[in-house]
Amino acid sequence: MxxxxxxxxxxxxxxxxxxxxxxxxxxxxxxxxxxxxxxxxxxxxxxxxxxxxxxxxxxxxxxxxxxxxxxxxxxxxxxxARELDRDDLFPGVYDMLVQLQDAGYRLAVATGKTRRGLDRALHATDTKELFCITRCADETASKPDPGMLKEIIRYADIAPERALMVGDTVHDLQMAENARISSVAVACGAHPESLLQRYRPLQCLQQPTELLKFI
CATH class of the missing domain: 1.10.150 (DNA polymerase; domain 1)
Known part of the structure; x- marks a missing residue:
């Protein structure tokens, strides 16, 4: 990779x-x-x-x-009702994002959250400036529709084969498949590895920070 x-x-x-x-x-x-x-x-x-x-x-x-x-x-x-802060991120995620950005990667978010919900999370974790674009489910079609990925790719002005989706659910991997882009799964979230592997991700990581080993 x-x-x-x-x-x-x-x-x-x-x-x-x-x-x-x-x-x-x-x-x-x-x-x-x-x-x-x-x-x-x-x-x-x-x-x-x-x-x-x-x-x-x-x-x-x-x-x-x-x-x-x-x-x-x-x-x-x-x-x-719950207050958010950077500790809500998985351990090492903030530093991983900084390292990826410093290495020249453009970063984005495609989420089922609402815009209000994501903006709150980005502000609380101080991560907003790390992403070139973010897209939410109330701005376009819900996953697994590929709409939000296509909008992100179009904004970034890159070829689909140069984009990678990283997610923890089959909805993420199906969305990537529908957008015809590659995916990496993480098994620390909502869906188990046995289910994620059915969608043939390039890798199935146990923690998101393992992405640094493959990028």
Whole structure:
């Protein structure tokens, strides 16, 4: 993989940020508050990476539109109740991003978070200036649609074969496949390595900082 890529596109939750357990807990608390069946942790993990609208629709297929709206509001309130800081990143991630930028790579984020949610996380972790562009699910189609990757690649003005997607869910890897770009999986997030390997990533890392060994 040495010198193969110019642009590295990261998912956020479960890839750069150690936030999966928090998201699962927020989804469960929202379900309880809205008198809906509380999802098992594995079920909640499966929808992480999707837009919140699509995640709620998938988790609660029998809920009507007002209940889904209520679920989203409760989830959002629960999630925003927690103060964020750089310690929410996986160990070594901030330094990894700095090293990659210093080495000449352009960095980007493609996430299922809302713009408001990502901006809050970027500010709290002091990482905003490390990325040339970020795209969120409320600005374009939800993963695994390739829309946000295509927008990032177009903005960066590079050939798709020079871009790499790094993510922790099948939604990330499917999105990369749909955009016809290469991917690397990380197994520290929402989905297990056995599931990620089905999508034939170039590597499946146990921690995101292992990316430095392959770039």
């Amino acid at each position: 040495k010198n193969r890529f110019n642009l590295i596109i990261f998912d956020w939750d479960g890839t750069l940020s150690n936030s999966i357990d928090w998201i699962v807990g927020c989804l469960q608390k929202a379900a309880a508050r809205c008198h809906c069946p509380v999802p098992e942790p594995d079920s909640a993990r499966q929808v992480i990476g999707l837009s919140i609208d699509r995640a709620i629709e998938t988790l609660f297929p029998d809920a009507d539109a007002p209940t889904r709206k209520w679920l989203i509001e409760c989830y959002t309130a629960e999630y925003r």
